[in-house]
Amino acid sequence: MPEKDFEQIYNNYRKNQSEQQENSSKESSDGQEEIVAVRKNDDGDIIAFKTNTGRELDYITALEEAKSGSLFHIDVFHKYGRDIIRSEPDGIKENNLDNLPDF
Numbered sequence: 001m002p003e004k005d006f007e008q009i010y011n012n013y014r015k016n017q018s019e020q021q022e023n024s025s026k027e028s029s030d031g032q033e034e035i036v037a038v039r040k041n042d043d044g045d046i047i048a049f050k051t052n053t054g055r056e057l058d059y060i061t062a063l064e065e066a067k068s069g070s071l072f073h074i075d076v077f078h079k080y081g082r083d084i085i086r087s088e089p090d091g092i093k094e095n096n097l098d099n100l101p102d103f
Helices: 006-025 059-067
Strands: 033-040 046-051 056-058 074-079 082-087
Touching (some): 046 059, 059 074, 059 082
Antiparallel strands (some): 046 056
């Protein structure tokens, strides 16, 4: 069995991921909105979102729109017994929901 070059395979993966990020960051297709700012409560929990079109969404509305695919670069996952919104993991800290500006 030939020996795999794990480092080369990983480097190829990272290169392809970077190219995909560049392409997807240039366009939010199909009319999807992008989250550009967040509102947090006193505990630092995100409670609302503002989109690039100026809409302000409460957490439940944003959750439903994320599930339907209406929000660009947003994932929904189940943890702590509930659905949670997070930005797609792309290795860019600046676009993580926690790092977005407040509104």
